[in-house]
Amino acid sequence: MSTTQKVALVTGITGQDGSYLAELLLEKGYQVHGVKRRASSFNTQRIDHIYQDQHETNVNFTLHYGDLTDSTNIIRIIQEVQPDEIYNLGAMSHVKVSFDSPEYVANVDGIGTLRILEAVRILKLEKKTRIYQASTSELYGGLAENKNAAGFYDENSPFYPRSPYGVAKIYGFWITKNYREAYNIYACNGILFNHESPRRGETFVTRKITMATAAIALGKQDCLYLGNLNSQRDWGHAKDYVEAMWRILQQDVAEDYVIATGVTTYIRDFVRFSFAEAGIELAFEGENENETAKIVACNNPEYQLEIGKVVVRVDPQYYRPTEVDLLIGDPSKSKKLGWEPQYDLAGLVKEMVASDLEILKRNR
Ligand code: NDP
Ligand code: GDR
DSSP states (O other): OOTTOOEEEEETTTSHHHHHHHHHHHHTTOEEEEEEOOOSSOOOTTTGGGOOOTTSSSOOEEEEEOOTTOHHHHHHHHHHHOOSEEEEOOSOOOHHHHTTSHHHHIIIIIIHHHHHHHHHHHTTOTTTOEEEEEEEGGGTTTOGGGSOTTSOBOTTSOOOOOSHHHHHHHHHHHHHHHHHHHHOOOEEEEEEOOEEOTTSOTTSHHHHHHHHHHHHHTTSOSOEEESOSSOEEOOEEHHHHHHHHHHHTTSSSOOOEEEOOSOOEEHHHHHHHHHHHTTEEEEEESOGGGOEEEEEEEOOTTSOOOTTOEEEEEOGGGOOSSOOOBOOBOOTGGGGGTOOOSOOHHHHHHHHHHHHHHHHHHTO
C-alpha cells in the first residue's frame, strides 16, 4: 500500500449502494474495506466481480465480518483499518419491513450510527476519519405543508418520519450532526432521495416492476401485484448518487446535503414506462384496490402476449400503515459539490428493464 493511498471503510458493502461505491473508490485508487454480515448463504453477489484474493500482492479490497449491532466488532474493525473515510451505508433499509421489526431497525439504523461515531471517538480518530451517514428523504415523511416555497424538500425543511425506518434514521441524522458539533468530527449526512439501479433489491418497487415487466414479456409471470400506485417518488440512479456521497466527504467544511433529481413520478407511471420499455402498452382503469392495468398493444413480435389481458393488480397487503405520499428534493445545494447526475428516469428505466430481460433470457 502506498503511504498516500486513502483508506475507506464501507458498511453495507453487499448492498446496492455499497457495491457501486466500492467500485468508485477502487477506481479512485483507494484501499477499500467492507463490512459484511455472516449469512447462511452467499450474500456477496453484487461485489463478487471486484473480489480480490487476499493472498495476492497489492490487495486493495478486503472484507471483514461485522454487524452494526455489535459495538465491539465495529471498534475492532475501525481500529484495524484506521480509515480516512467511513461510509455508513449498512441498514435494514426496507420501509414496509420496518413496521414488522421496529426494534431491530432502531438498533441497526439508529444506534448502529452511534456505534460508528463512538468508535471513532474512543479510538481518538476524530482528526483523521471523515464519516458519511446514509440519511434519507424518508425523514421528511412527505408532508405537503413542509415543502419549501418552490415546492421541494431542502436541507431546511422540517422532518416528520412516517415509519419505524424513518424514525430510526432521524436518530442517525441528529447523532451525526451532534457529534460534528460536539467533538468537531468531520461527519456529514447525505439526505438521499430514492435511487435505483439494476442492482436494486428485488422487493423495492422499481425493481419489482422491472423484473415483472421482463417476466411477463417472456411469458414467465401472469400478473404483477403492487400496493399504493398513487405515491410519488424522486428517483435517481445509484451510480450517480454514490459519486455525490464521495464528493460530500471531499469538501473543506462538513455539511449536510440533499441529493435528488428535482423530478417526481407516480408509481403507476413507473409501471407504464417500464412496460413501454419492453414494447408493451398498458391502460389503467379503476381506483385504489380495484385499479388494474391491461395490455392494449405490444410492438415486440418476440412476445406472445394477449391484448386485453390484465397484468397489474393492486394487493392491499403491500399498503403501509402510514405512507409517504410524495417526495421531491431540491438539488440546489448539491451543485456546490460539482455534482451532476448522468442518468434521467428514462435512462434508469431503460437500463433496469434491459438488465432484467437479459437475466431472465439467460436463465430461460
Ligand atoms: P440495501 O438494502 O441494498 O443494502 C443495505 C446493506 O446494509 C446491505 O449490505 C446489508 O447487508 C447491510 N446491513 C443490513 N443490516 C445490517 C447490520 N445489522 N449490520 C451490518 N450491515 C447490515 O440498501 P441501499 O444500498 O439501497 O442503501 C444504502 C443505505 O442508504 C442504507 O442505509 C439506506 O437506508 C440508505 N438510503 C437508501 C436510499 C435508496 O433509495 N437506495 C435512499 C436514502 C437512503 P446484507 O446484504 O447482508 O443484507
Ligand atoms: P421507499 O421505497 O419506501 O420509498 O424507500 P419502495 O420502493 O419500497 O416504495 C416506494 C413506494 O412504492 C409504493 N409501492 C410499493 N413498494 C414496494 N416496496 N412494493 C410494492 O409492491 C409497492 N407497491 C407500491 C410504496 O408504498 C412507496 O410509496 C426507499 C428505500 O430505499 C429506503 O431505504 C430509502 O431511505 C428511501 O427509498 C428513500
